[in-house]
Amino acid sequence: METISTDTIGDAWLGVARTILSEGVRSTYDGLPIHEVMMANLIVASPQSSDEIIERYADDDRLAWMHANFSDHTVVPELGDADSYATRLHDYARTGLDQLHWVVKRLRADPTCRSATITTFQPLSDTSYIPCVSLLDFYLDKGALHLVVYAHSIDFGAKGYANLIELASIQHEAAKELEVDVGSLTLIVKSAHIYDSELAYMTSVLERSGD
Numbered sequence: 001m002e003t004i005s006t007d008t009i010g011d012a013w014l015g016v017a018r019t020i021l022s023e024g025v026r027s028t029y030d031g032l033p034i035h036e037v038m039m040a041n042l043i044v045a046s047p048q049s050s051d052e053i054i055e056r057y058a059d060d061d062r063l064a065w066m067h068a069n070f071s072d073h074t075v076v077p078e079l080g081d082a083d084s085y086a087t088r089l090h091d092y093a094r095t096g097l098d099q100l101h102w103v104v105k106r107l108r109a110d111p112t113c114r115s116a117t118i119t120t121f122q123p124l125s126d127t128s129y130i131p132c133v134s135l136l137d138f139y140l141d142k143g144a145l146h147l148v149v150y151a152h153s154i155d156f157g158a159k160g161y162a163n164l165i166e167l168a169s170i171q172h173e174a175a176k177e178l179e180v181d182v183g184s185l186t187l188i189v190k191s192a193h194i195y196d197s198e199l200a201y202m203t204s205v206l207e208r209s210g211d
Helices: 009-023 052-057 060-071 085-090 099-109 160-178 196-208
Strands: 002-006 025-029 032-044 116-119 133-141 144-155 181-195
Touching: 002 009, 009 032, 009 052, 009 160, 009 181, 009 196, 025 181, 032 160, 032 196, 052 160, 060 085, 060 160, 085 099, 099 116, 099 133, 099 160, 133 160, 144 160, 160 181, 181 196
Parallel strands: 002 032, 144 181
Antiparallel strands: 025 032, 032 181, 116 133, 133 144
C-alpha cells in the first residue's frame, strides 16, 4: 500500500498525483487510458474545507460540480441520472434517513463507538453506477473527530481534489455538531489514477507548485 501522509488536503492531492505520475502503471478505466497506483492511502492530519493549493491550481467548474453533487438532492445527469452524494448521505435510498445525523447521534450517545459507519452505496438502485466514495467511518479519539473513507477509485487529475474538499467539509460539519475538534482524514483508494487526458494538466500543476 502506497501511503502519503501530509498536513493539508492540497499537499495530499499533489503527493498522490506525483506518485501516480512517477510510479503509476498503464491501465484503463471504463475503456479510457489511465496511469494507476493500486491501494493508495492518504492521511491528512489537518483537513480543511478550504485549501490554498487547491484554490490556486484546481478547476473552478470541477469544484462547483462536485459541490453540487454533495449538496444538491437532484439526480446527476453526467452519472446516468444516479442519485447524488447529497441524497445518499442525507436521504439514503430516498427513505428520509439522514446518515450524517445518525452518525452524530450515535457518537453523542457513545463517544467510544467504533461503528459510526455509513455507506453511499444503494445496491437496489446502483445497477450501472457504483459511487466512487462508498464508505465513511467516523470515530472520536482524544477529543477529535476522525474520518476514514474507502473509495474503489478516485480520479486525481480531474476530481480527486474536489472529493477531498467535500469530505473535509462533511467532517467539519459533524465535528461542529458534536462540539469537538477535527481530527485526521484518511482516504483509502483501491485505484488512484489520472486519465491520460489530464496528464499535461497535472504535470503543469506539479511544475508550477514547485514539485
